[in-house]
Structures are given as structure tokens and as C-alpha cells.
Amino acid sequence: xxxxxxxxxxxxxxxxxxxxxxxxxxxxxxxxxxxxxxxxxxxxxxxxxxxxxxxxxxxxxxxxxxxxxxxxxxxxxxxxxxxxxxxxxxxxxxxxxxxxxxxxxxxxxxxxxxxxxxxxxxxxxxxxxxxxxxxxxxxxxxxxxxxxxxxxxxxxxxxxxxxxxxxxxxxxxxxxxxxxxxxxxxxxxxxxxxxxxxxxxxxxxxxxxxxxxxxxxxxxxxxxxxxxxxxxxxxxxxxxxxxxxxxxxxxxxxxxxxxxxxxxxxxxxxxxxxxxxxxxxxxxxxxxxxxxxxxxxxxxxxxxxxxxxxxxxxxxxxxxxxxxxxxxxxx
Amino acid sequence: xxxxxxxxxxxxxxxxxxxxxxxxxxxxxxxxxxxxxxxxxxxxxxxxxxxxxxxxxxxxxxxxxxxxxxxxxxxxxxxxxxxxxxxxxxxxxxxxxxxxxxxxxxxxxxxxxxxxxxxxxxxxxxxxxxxxxxxxxxxxxxxxxxxxxxxxxxxxxxxxxxxxxxxxxxxxxxxxxxxxxxxxxxxxxxxxxxxxxxxxxxxxxxxxxxxxxxxxxxxxxxxxxxxxxxxxxxxxxxxxxxxxxxxxxxxxxxxxxxxxxxxxxxxxxxxxxxxxxxxxxxxxxxxxxxxxxxxxxxxxxxxxxxxxxxxxxxxxxxxxxxxxxxxxxxxxxxxxxxxxxxxxxxxxx
Numbered sequence: 149x150x151x152x153x154x155x156x157x158x159x160x161x162x163x164x165x166x167x168x169x170x171x172x173x174x175x176x177x178x179x180x181x182x183x184x185x186x187x188x189x190x191x192x193x194x195x196x197x198x199x200x201x202x203x204x205x206x207x208x209x210x211x212x213x214x215x216x217x218x219x220x221x222x223x224x225x226x227x228x229x230x231x232x233x234x235x236x237x238x239x240x241x242x243x244x245x246x247x248x249x250x251x252x253x254x255x256x257x258x259x260x261x262x263x264x265x266x267x268x269x270x271x272x273x274x275x276x277x278x279x280x281x282x283x284x285x286x287x288x289x290x291x292x293x294x295x296x297x298x299x300x301x302x303x304x305x306x307x308x309x310x311x312x313x314x315x316x317x318x319x320x321x322x323x324x325x326x327x328x329x330x331x332x333x334x335x336x337x338x339x340x341x342x343x344x345x346x347x348x349x350x351x352x353x354x355x356x357x358x359x360x361x362x363x364x365x366x367x368x369x370x371x372x373x374x375x376x377x378x379x380x381x382x383x384x385x386x387x388x389x390x391x392x393x394x395x396x397x398x399x400x401x402x403x404x405x406x407x408x409x410x411x412x413x414x415x416x417x418x419x420x421x422x423x424x425x426x427x428x429x430x431x432x433x434x435x436x437x438x439x440x441x442x443x444x445x446x447x448x449x450x451x452x453x454x455x456x457x458x459x460x461x462x463x464x465x466x467x468x469x470x471x472x473x474x475x476x477x478x479x
Numbered sequence: 480x481x482x483x484x485x486x487x488x489x490x491x492x493x494x495x496x497x498x499x500x501x502x503x504x505x506x507x508x509x510x511x512x513x514x515x516x517x518x519x520x521x522x523x524x525x526x527x528x529x530x531x532x533x534x535x536x537x538x539x540x541x542x543x544x545x546x547x548x549x550x551x552x553x554x555x556x557x558x559x560x561x562x563x564x565x566x567x568x569x570x571x572x573x574x575x576x577x578x579x580x581x582x583x584x585x586x587x588x589x590x591x592x593x594x595x596x597x598x599x600x601x602x603x604x605x606x607x608x609x610x611x612x613x614x615x616x617x618x619x620x621x622x623x624x625x626x627x628x629x630x631x632x633x634x635x636x637x638x639x640x641x642x643x644x645x646x647x648x649x650x651x652x653x654x655x656x657x658x659x660x661x662x663x664x665x666x667x668x669x670x671x672x673x674x675x676x677x678x679x680x681x682x683x684x685x686x687x688x689x690x691x692x693x694x695x696x697x698x699x700x701x702x703x704x705x706x707x708x709x710x711x712x713x714x715x716x717x718x719x720x721x722x723x724x725x726x727x728x729x730x731x732x733x734x735x736x737x738x739x740x741x742x743x744x745x746x747x748x749x750x751x752x753x754x755x756x757x758x759x760x761x762x763x764x765x766x767x768x769x770x771x772x773x774x775x776x777x778x779x780x781x782x783x784x785x786x787x788x789x790x791x792x793x794x795x796x797x798x799x800x801x802x803x804x805x806x807x808x809x810x811x812x813x814x815x816x817x818x819x820x821x822x823x824x825x826x827x828x
Binding site: 163164165187188189191217219220230231232289290292341344347348350351352354355 | 736737741742745748764766767768778779780781782783784785
């Protein structure tokens with residue numbers, strides 16, 4: 149599965165520009181699904197039909213990652229940029245970014261070495277794409293970039309940009325590939341534009357009209373040296389969301405996950421996320437309301453170019469999701 | 480001039496009737512059907528005038544412009560005859576002192592009262608104005624006197640005459656509420672065309688209060704493609720640093736690639752850019768991702784709608800006086816009309 153994860157995290161796909169990720173996932177799941185379509189916002193909707201008598205279930209994992217968008221090019225070819233999703237200016241300094249064309253940029257800030265310098269503001273940052281006066285620039289206003297970092301396999305721990313939420317895509321795709329006969333009609337939806345407001349999930353949930361929705365996304369942890377207290381840690385198993393900024397998870401969905409994990413005898417943790425939201429909220433509020441929950445992968449350093457997850461948690465999530473989907477569901 | 484009429488008419492979010500009447504009068508001969516929905520949107524249908532050309536040709540296209548403007552609502556009448564007010568839409572408190580307003584159906588004149596400089600301590604002059612205690616003075620001297628002229632819940636707008644500033648050159652004009660009466664004016668012009676799809680021209684309500692009219696108008700219309708016409712942020716005045724102006728007056732229609740409310744459909748952006756290049760129409764990108772438009776609501780309707788926003792650059796939006804170039808307006812009409820015709824061939828999937 150590490151090969152799948154590597155492919156997904158290294159792909160380019162900021163919000164609104166998810167095509168490369170979509171093409172990759174479509175190729176991976178095509179042979180294993182009954183229907184495959186892309187909707188008007190670019191969501192990839194893969195249907196695995198059930199044998200009958202089950203529920204209509206939507207699984208949502210978002211393909212998009214945070215990124216930058218060029219807003220201005222100065223005379224020397226330095227670029228100013230806006231953010232696509234929740235980019236933290238401090239976490240970008242010295243980072244490399246990659247454009248759809250493959251062009252690379254370096255993020256600069258002149259106050260880096262000044263003593264007592266404050267946190268950078270977005271306006272102070274710029275992108276250097278190696279411009280040489282007189283030469284044509286490889287990028288222009290409106291071009292979008294994502295972080296550029298290779299996947300690192302530390303053995304148990306995995307590090308990459310865009311673990312948020314390619315790891316969710318990997319879990320959903322792997323569960324899909326592993327899935328045998330099931331009574332449920334399962335719509336695996338690889339969503340767009342989550343990082344800018346859960347937009348893809350909102351419209352795809354309207355189209356799919358599920359009876360139950362489950363998002364697969366990352367969550368924060370409280371296991372670093374001076375972390376804000378949070379009872380989620382790497383290697384503690386997949387996390388079952390109870391609440392985040394945008395949802396109170398339907399108790400029936402939460403209990404479905406807990407009982408399944410207990411039945412399998414795999415480790416799990418309960419997640420209360422104080423700041424942050426996921427596609428869960430968009431599914432929950434679709435049409436007349438849909439019971440929705442979220443299976444989370446604990447992840448350190450979210451929204452930085454180096455997001456870290458635990459491979460055991462990832463495998464646990466695949467196993468748990470597969471088991472949840474393979475049996476009749478009572479909410 | 481229709482733009483003058485639209486600019487001087489008064490229609491704060493939730494009270495767009497006066498604007499709607501002007502528009503209805505202007506488009507009546509061009510549309511096959513129209514209706515006014517529960518939120519006050521005016522939705523006009525101009526049926527396809529010609530046969531669609533191909534398999535992928537859209538059958539139903541929505542073009543939206545919002546009728547409402549930012550303004551005020553009267554929330555209290557003080558014992559001394561002055562009026563307390565709340566803001567409707569995004570207005571910077573610092574621009575309010577001493578501005579003239581018109582209140583209610585009867586257009587009662589008033590001024591947002593503020594102490595003259597003589598009475599402001601030196602230290603306070605350096606700070607931003609605290610308008611939380613500001614009141615509108617309509618010249619009444621008692622609560623009873625004020626109640627004869629206005630009532631709670633009355634809307635107030637800035638009071639600004641529309642004027643042509645520059646007859647030649649950039650043909651600049653000034654007036655209030657050019658955000659988004661200019662979009663309405665463009666949309667009225669577009670209805671004079673003939674398209675190979677059903678064109679739903681939606682003049683929307685309550686955009687400034689949260690894209691509310693467009694949300695329900697798009698749900699009801701259920702279009703395959705949508706365009707939003709706007710008067711957008713323009714800050715082309717001298718800058719300290721080499722940061723970008725968001726847009727510039729006189730540089731042509733503004734195409735949005737992304738703002739806070741949506742990511743524009745790339746195919747539509749390309750269609751707009753290609754059309755502008757083909758016709759030699761100047762265009763600019765909105766440089767910056769500030770603000771939001773009705774596209775934010777429309778593109779999330781039902782199963783999603785590919786959407787784009789095209790704007791006329793307008794200086795000083797959300798203030799008593801805004802300014803734009805009629806050349807930009809004319810180019811915007813041309814760009815949109817030609818883009819709609821090109822769209823008749825369909826979008827790639």
C-alpha cells in the first residue's frame with residue numbers, strides 16, 4: 149500500500165486543480181467498480197454495487213491539497229501570491245512549490261535572519277521561480293502551485309506533503325480494491341475543494357443522495373512535546389470522530405464504527421477536534437440531512453509540507469472501513 | 480442612461496423592488512417569460528433563438544447580476560429625534576461620518592451626524608472613528624417628530640447623484656451602488672442578443688447580505704453553466720510597495736480565477752480569455768483572491784454548476800461614491816456576448 153500512498157501524495161492537486169489526482173485514482177479503481185463518473189465540480193464518483201438489501205453509502209475522501217495562487221508578477225520576475233486553503237505563512241518559508249506545468253518555485257522572505265523578527269505576513273512573502281531578466285517566465289498570474297516534497301518512508305511513520313487528504317484517498321481506494329461482495333451500494337467519492345470550504349462534497353452528496361455518509365480525513369494529534377491537549381496519538385489506531393468545529397457526528401454512525409472496530413479487535417481512538425472541519429459536515433447537511441461520520445487518520449504537522457502519519461493507523465483504517473462496508477448496516 | 484437610472488434608484492438588500500421595476504421595464508420586450516420569486520429575484524427567460532449546434536451544446540445557461548446595494552436599516556428612534564441604524568452588507572465604519580443618506584419609501588433626507596473637528600480631542604483625531612454611537616440626523620427635534628417621517632425597519636441608502644466625469648478618454652462616471660448596478664446594466668444589454676440556448680437572466684436579491692437570492696434562483700433555474708456579472712474591487716491608486724492592484728480602471732473586463740467564494744471553472748476562464756484574445760478585447764485578471772460573488776452560491780447548487788465571474792472594475796465600492804469607465808462596461812458586454820455565442824459549441828468534458 150505504500151506504493152499507492154507515495155503515488156498519491158506526490159501528485160499535484162491544489163483545490164480546484166485536482167485533475168492529476170483524479171486521473172491517478174480513476175486508473176487505480178476503474179477495473180473494480182461498476183460505474184465511474186466525474187461531476188461538474190470535478191468530483192470522482194465510483195460506485196461499487198451491492199448484492200441488494202443494503203444501504204446507499206457515500207465514502208468521501210478529498211483529493212485536493214492546500215496551495216498557492218500567483219496574484220502578481222513584479223518587474224524582476226518575483227511573484228506575489230494568495231493562499232488556496234489554510235496555508236500558514238510561517239510554514240512556507242524556504243519551501244519549494246510546484247506548478248501544474250512542473251515549474252518549481254522557492255518561497256522567500258527577507259526578514260528571515262533579522263533578530264526578533266515577527267511571524268511573516270503573506271504580503272511579505274514572494275515566490276522565486278528562477279527568473280532571469282529578459283527570459284520568458286514559466287508561470288503567470290492565476291497559476292496555482294502545491295508544495296513539492298518527496299514521500300519519505302521511515303518504516304512505521306510516513307512523511308509527505310498532502311497526507312491531508314491523499315492518505316484518506318489511499319485508505320478509501322485500498323478498501324475499495326479489497327472489498328468483496330456486499331449488500332450495500334457504495335459510492336466512493338473522491339472530492340474536490342475541501343480545503344476551501346467542503347465544496348465538492350456538498351454537490352456530490354446532493355447527486356449521490358446517500359443514506360449514510362462517512363468521510364475519511366486526517367485529524368490532529370496531541371502527542372508532540374508541548375501539544376495542546378488532545379487524546380489522539382500516532383500509532384493509537386484510526387480515530388473515530390465524535391465532534392469537530394463543523395459537526396456533531398451522528399451517534400449511530402459513531403457506534404457503527406466503534407462496534408465494528410471492537411468486533412475486529414483492532415485499536416481505535418475517539419476524536420474530538422476543537423479546530424477544523426471535514427467533508428462530514430457537507431454530507432450531513434445535504435438535502436434533508438444525512439447521518440454522517442468520519443474515520444480519521446491521526447496526522448502531525450497538518451498543513452505543513454511535512455505531514456506525518458503512522459502506517460499501522462493507516463492499515464487499521466483500511467481494515468475497519470472494509471469491515472464496515474461489507475456487512476448490512478443499521479444506524 | 481440606464482446605468483444612471485439604476486445607480487440613483489434605491490435598493491438595499493431585501494428591498495430591491497425599485498431596481499426590479501426599472502430592469503423589468505428595460506427588458507420586457509426581450510424576454511419570453513419572467514417571474515419574481517419568494518426572495519425577490521427577477522428571473523427572466525429568453526428562449527433559444529436558434530437551434531443548438533452540437534451534442535455538447537448547453538441547453539440552459541444562467542447569467543446573474545445582483546440588484547441590491549449595501550446600506551442601512553433604521554433600528555431605533557432616539558428621544559432627540561435622531562435615528563439609530565444598523566449596516567446592511569460590508570461597510571467600513573470609517574467612511575460613515577457626515578455622509579448624506581435617504582431613508583424609506585419617501586426618500587427622507589438625513590445625515591450621519593458626527594462632531595465637528597473643533598470638538599474632537601487631538602488624541603481622538605488620530606484614531607479610527609467609533610460609529611457605534613453615531614446616529615442619523617433628519618432634522619427632527621423629538622421622537623414624535625421623527626416618527627412622522629420614518630419608521631423602524633426603513634432602509635436607508637447613500638445619497639449620491641450619478642454624473643459623467645469624463646466625456647472622452649476613459650468615459651468615467653461616478654455614482655452610488657455601481658456594485659452591482661453595472662452588472663445589471665451589462666445583463667440587460669446581453670438580453671438584446673440571440674443565443675442558441677435558453678438564457679436565464681437572473682437579477683438577484685440579497686447578494687450583499689450573503690449571496691442569498693442567487694442560491695435559490697440557481698436552485699430553481701437548475702442551469703448547466705452560469706456566469707456572474709459584477710462590479711469588482713479596484714485599487715489602482717499609487718501603492719507603497721510593488722503589490723498588485725486588484726484591478727485597474729480602463730484595462731477592460733475582469734476575469735476571476737479564484738476568490739473567497741469559489742474557484743472559477745477553468746474551461747469557462749479559458750473560453751473568456753480565448754474570446755477576448757480573438758476579438759482583441761482588453762481583459763485583466765482579478766489579481767488577488769479577496770471578496771466573493773453570487774458565483775459562490777450558484778456553483779454549489781444541486782450537483783454543482785460550472786461557473787465564472789466577469790466584472791467591471793469599480794473604484795470605491797461599498798462607499799457613497801463609486802467610479803467606473805464606460806469603456807470597460809462596453810468591453811464587458813462585448814466579451815460576454817461573444818463568449819456566450821462561443822459557448823453554444825459546448826464545453827469539453
